[in-house]
Amino acid sequence: MTEARTEKPRIGFIGVGFMGHGMAKNLIEKGHAMQVIGNRNRQPVEDLLTRGATEAASPAAMAASVDIIHLCLPNSASVEAVMRGPDGILAGARPGLIVIDTTTANPGSTVALAEELAARGGTLVDAPLGRTPKEAEAGTLDAMVGCDEATFQRILPVIRCWAANINHVGPTGSAHKMKLIMNFIAMGYAALYAEALTTAAKAGIAPQTVQKVIGSSRMANGFFETFMTGAVGRDREVHKFTITNAAKDLRYCAQMAMAGGMANPMGAAMRSMFAQAEAAGHGGDFVPQLADLFAAANGLDLADAVKRGA
Incomplete structure (x- = not known):
């Protein structure tokens, strides 16, 4: 050996x-x-x-x-x-x-x-x-x-x-640029899924239904699976990527966009959602918990909505 x-x-x-x-x-x-x-x-x-x-x-x-x-x-x-x-x-x-x-x-x-x-x-x-x-x-x-x-x-x-x-x-440097694009897409998913779960629950559709219907459709993907396992399945260990790290990556991506002389409207909306969560003291939470934080900001207890959906 x-x-x-x-x-x-x-x-x-x-x-x-x-x-x-x-x-x-x-x-x-x-x-x-x-x-x-x-x-x-x-x-x-x-x-x-x-x-x-x-x-x-x-x-x-x-x-x-x-x-x-x-x-x-x-x-x-x-x-x-x-x-x-x-x-x-x-x-x-x-x-x-x-x-x-x-x-x-x-x-x-x-x-x-x-x-x-x-x-x-x-x-x-x-x-x-x-x-x-x-x-x-x-x-x-x-x-x-x-x-x-x-x-x-x-x-x-x-x-x-x-x-x-x-x-x-x-x-050298190109892979870090590509990774920022990947995380831009991933955190866009996270922000979208968090808002979708609250919208659905407010409209009377159980979080489990969102997970099942989208998860069995052509809109499913690996990120959707881990995010929903965390947000709906309540498994905190499935997606260990912190809100602080996500916010940091979105800031880096915005800097890259500005260096290219382009607008970053979707990135701005995503940065705002993650920045609010981080400012509220939840930077150490994992990304799927963004769904709980967005729900709470809109008067919804997502964990309770999941229980009622069961």
Whole structure:
């Protein structure tokens, strides 16, 4: 086992939360030597240590001793801190280091960091994720990848450890742009579904009926299934993506739209709904709970409507 691992790239992983834990676990199981840096939640870190990972003292120390670093962080500010901090990745980077940033990040920040890492002989790849922590644990995530073709071919076996649907979008920064488009669509669904459930209940149609009728029609999709399982099925664990992260992604998408000199009317309406939920102290709730918050703002208890619908 040890001999097999030495033939594979040594991996560092920073950010082993909802998504990162499963990704790191799968890399270990596929034979990669692993270093991790966690955050305030020690449970996923301790679990990975029991699986054979070691804990790096700092991002700089990790950068000096591994071949590829994965980042799975909340936002661009977090990525910039890990990269540029006094004990950050750039401080320890050596020629040949690859950083795979799976964060849903601001593309402008990504391109700037890529230039800074390139000046030290390294390569930054943006590889944001699709799907949920369930697929992260199973190793079947979606991955959008931004980098040159040679780098893509080099890292493809590594990404295959945690992703099943992999798309090379274009150069560095392009995958983060594509991810913002994906989340723009997804959060549009969330806002639409939240309003639809309240509209239906106010009109005397049970939430379960909406779930059944739409879910069995050509309008069904994977996001609809998890959103309705959370909002109507009352399963809080099915779609672990916070309202705060959704609001952040919509802001990044608006910045991208403005940089392109275009209007963003649908995005503005979506940002308003998520911003209201976040301002009311519900940023830590998961996206399907947006349905409860919108219902409550319109004088409806969605959980009660579900009970009555049963």
